[in-house]
Amino acid sequence: MEMAKELISQYGYISIFCLLALGIVGLPIPDEILMTFVGYLASNNVLHYEGAVIASFCGAMSGMVFSYFLGRKIGKPLLNNYGKWIGLTPTRLLKVEGWFHKYGPWTIVFGYFIPGFRHVTCYLSGMSGMGVRKYLLFAGSGALCWCLIFITIGYYIGEI
Template sequence: MSFLAESAVIVESYIREYGLIALAATIYLESFGVPLPGESALVGASLLAARGDFSIGNLFLVVWIASVLGDSTGYTIGHFGGRPLLLRFGPRVGLTPERLVNVEDLFHRHGPTIVIVARFVVLLRQFNGLVAGSVAMPWTRFVLANIIGAALWSAVWSFGPYFLGDLFHKGWG
């Protein structure tokens, strides 16, 4: 079994046992770079909410807050130490100093859009805040985009499975 599949099984058992606090911890940690199956956990929790185990409104609110706080933590880490780490270790993953300049330019021109859209892309979601902080995206622009992106992402993955879960189950069941 792969690391992510094993993690999903573990996370699901914690959500069943500890409820929304376990989900909040998973989403928070994933949002600043820890490789956890946050989106999968959220889909599972949404289906549990559809079954009546959680309030969908509480689920959405917890996930939204956890994802905003997680990305903000990533931003803070990136702001206070990310650039030296990117310069030192970036070339190992193809982020050369020249490419870093391009990334900085992209964030300066399109930072809010990147922050909002990256929320929906695996890996970009996890490192979004770290990179934004590392390239000195202005805090106020980051926070606003982070709040909007987290709200959209949380809504899609909370309410989507909640309202559409039966359709998929009936279609494939």
């Protein structure tokens, strides 16, 4: 986390964008803590609140779109070949896909608030064949709410 703080302090919005994009794809970056810190910096006038929200949203969406297309292109073949090593048999995979077809869009929105789960929903969306427009609508809604909530929390913590 110290490295992330240094990057944001030195490079500002571009580092927020890159850290979130990489974090959503799956690198172990504590996204919630990062967003709260960004809000804190906005409250101390190091960053602009609106700029921080825009950079965060764009970074999160970039990572989510990349993960979606990764799931769409290599998700099923990869899980069919190697899923047994993590306990995902073809039967379980079909069950997960059925569940995702039923609840998938809302899983994307609400799953965004569950660390670790938000990464999987992106891949599953692509794997299940969800339409791009539908995915972007629900993923964008979840990402915007998530960014606003955590940046605002950090902003008000900084004002205390």
